[in-house]
Amino acid sequence: MTASDVVETIRLEPDAGLVKSLGANHILETAVADLVDNCLDAGATRVAIHLLTGRDRLVQVEVIDNGNGMDSTAADLAMTLGHQREYAVNDLGHFGIGMKAASFGHADVLTVWSSRYGATPVGRRIRRTDFSKDFSCEVLSGHAAADAEAHRRRVTGTGQGTSVVWTELRGTYRGANTEEARTWMANAERSLRSHLGVTFHRLIAKNTLDIEILVDELEYADEAIGTPVKAIDPFAYARSGHPDYPRTIVAESGGQRIAMHCHIWPPKVDIPGFRINGKPGDRFQGFYIYRNDRLLQVGGWSAIANFSLQRQLARVVLDDEAAIGSFLTMNPEKAGLRFEPVFRDALAHAAADDGTTFDAYLKDAEACYVEGNRRISRRQPVIAPEKGFAPKLRKSIGAELPLLRSDSLNLQWKKLPEGEFIDIDFGNSTLWLNARYRYLFAPERGSLNDAPLVKALLFLLTHNVFEGAHLGPKDKDNIALWRAVLGAAVEAEEEMRGE
Template sequence: MPGKAWFDVAPSAARLTSSLRDIGYDFPTAVADIVDNSVAAGAMRVEVMIEFAGSRSRVYIADDGCGMSAGALLEGLRLGTRRSYRLGELGRYGLGLKTASLSQCRSVAVVSRSNPEVVRTSARVLDLDVVEEWDQWVVVDPGNDPDVARAKQWLAEGTGTVVLWRHLDRVLPEKQPEGGWARRRFETLAAKTAEHLGVVFHRFLEGVDGKAPLVITVNGQKVRAWNPFAPEEPGVSELPPQRFEVTIGDVTGHVDLRRFVLPSRDRFSTPGEFERLSGPLNWNRQQGIYVYRADRLVQWGGWSGIRGIDEHTKMARAALDFSTDLDSAFNINVAKMRVSLPAQLRQMLEAPVNELCIYANDAYRRSARPKQKPVPTDLNTTPDVRAATQAATTAGLALRAAAMQAGEWDAWQRIAASLRKDAPEIAKSLGLDV
């Protein structure tokens, strides 16, 4: 700034870190943010260990990725790292490791090995007690720390990184951290974390772009992928995929939409699978748009303001994919759990989303109808008549979808009402009787 006086006003590290602890993570989302780093490092296996030991309880998150050199490790603990992110990389702001960890604990240690030929590890600790004492963003050498030494042993076989959380003040109760309630809370957190990781990383757990599936374990138990679109169920129907071009300022990119109608309970392979696919929020609240950023699920449940949740459309789910080059357009938050659909995209999504819900509503109504009693064999049960009936129902559904796509839904409702009044048999054959 030539010709102007300028002043370096460093923020209070103690005050800043206190604010950053409340950025919006809960325990499972904080763990998921650390796993993002493991995925970015090319890890094939991530082990999460949530160990209860009263006030000395610990959380280890270990991976077999490429690891970090001593310099890269120190840079990784910088608040707002200076490193750049590649296209498709899950990182975004250079805050995740720090903010996710400190949202749950007061001390985070990182141990890493980057050379597969030489067993040499680097370890550093970011401790809020030290930061508050010095009022500076300082990182320390752990010295002869037994917990860090244990982490180093896991890296004896190859490269990787271990993140260690201690002094879990946001997890353990301030009073009686040794008690039974605290122990039960740890057990619950382990189960919720496994469930959450199975949801947000389901594509990686299944294998992305021909790559070997990622393996994640929580306390030794392998995490099972939860795919919201039930690809193993033969009763799932998919509408034609669509692609949209989005331009925000000087940023242009593509967004892909896939739409699915899941089968009703009686068409699922087993009752157990029907219950499992209902998801953490259950069927009604799990309907809607599932937003993926670089194959990582970042938001799900609801229709992002396009329409409301409805019992009749609870089997409708849609996948919306965007790449990291559109981050600014989607306003993804630091915790990578919330996005805002660009206004122009929301407008483009209205017709295909409503079309999906028309099909889901039709499937719901057909499954909800009482089973018809068998009728005597006559012309009404011949294959030709049954095929004609099915064709008429399909035609009615297509007409409704076409009216929606053409922006003539109000006109179509008037037509349907007229048919129900003046030609009830035709309305019934077209599936418009309810």
């Protein structure tokens, strides 16, 4: 190939049809988070998110901020697909398609109202169908923009800022079942709160960002008050699960260094932060990647390591702006990153100052999980089963539980009043069963070791009572409970069998 091969240079404009695929990978949570990024880039400190319903179905979404706002020129550029403004070092915007992709992933109509200090309030509207034909955008009246400014003032305390409104929504519940609609809304709000709480947890904790969410019927929304989103810190353990962690492991390539801050959660802890959005913490092992205090990836090993139940305590922080674009590539939805081969290669040789490698860190996390389970699941000794228990049953109990050799429990039959099934003889360490009902559990002629299933269940239920020095109030209350419930159960058993 040579320069002489070129006979002409032509300009190929993008086809407006690409709009139809915008936002295809966005879920509601990531789409709204992308809009919050725009609010932060505009200097906002307060963001109000309104999920507005009609007959309990989501019909409108509003994201309202108190940022710097836009004038007419800036609004036109913001609505232009792919326009990349001059991004500041701390800006979260990256591709120039965020607001459009986030919006068209969930709505067919995007409306933007904005007011900048010293400028006339402006409004712009894009209809997905028209935009996908010729990139057309509607310019809205100054009167309507002024009304939107007044609404923003009521919500955020200032008219300056931007309001993004989605209407003609897609992907929401549309069925006829009202309970299903309400459940859908409740789940949507909970997932959104959780996602925003963890994604922006550093900014919320620093009090540099307030996010509130309001869910209400559209006609009553002006009278309602939103509820703040709380920070969910995925590293909010009180004490590390391993005394040598957190520890920093550094990967190097081509003179560039990336620090990985490796954490190990304490075992058997199930608190918000370890558990996210009600999902168990083992799903959130892996890398947590931040950019300007915004969390871009919530766990996952990105093919650097394999998911494992034993690695559920391992979480790694990457908080290096320079790594994105060289070691890591961000996707447009900001919902995860691709780890480039250069980073994978560098990780193989990464080490902490004391020589600890990434593989050694994973082994430490696994060992902490295993040891924590072994230590916490140790079973306490129980009274030894004796007379009335079949030899096979005694052997099984002894294999599963350490036995107190100082005393033993007998379980035997004798005639008790009708309607009672058990009696506790604490002084003689004997649990008596009512012989009136023996035939129900030993239909063949009974023997000393009969009804092993019933006796095993009763042993597991009552053994604690016989292991104390005396019967306390709680023991007596439990015995009364067992007598009442088991007495009713055995009578019901007899009736059902037609005896």
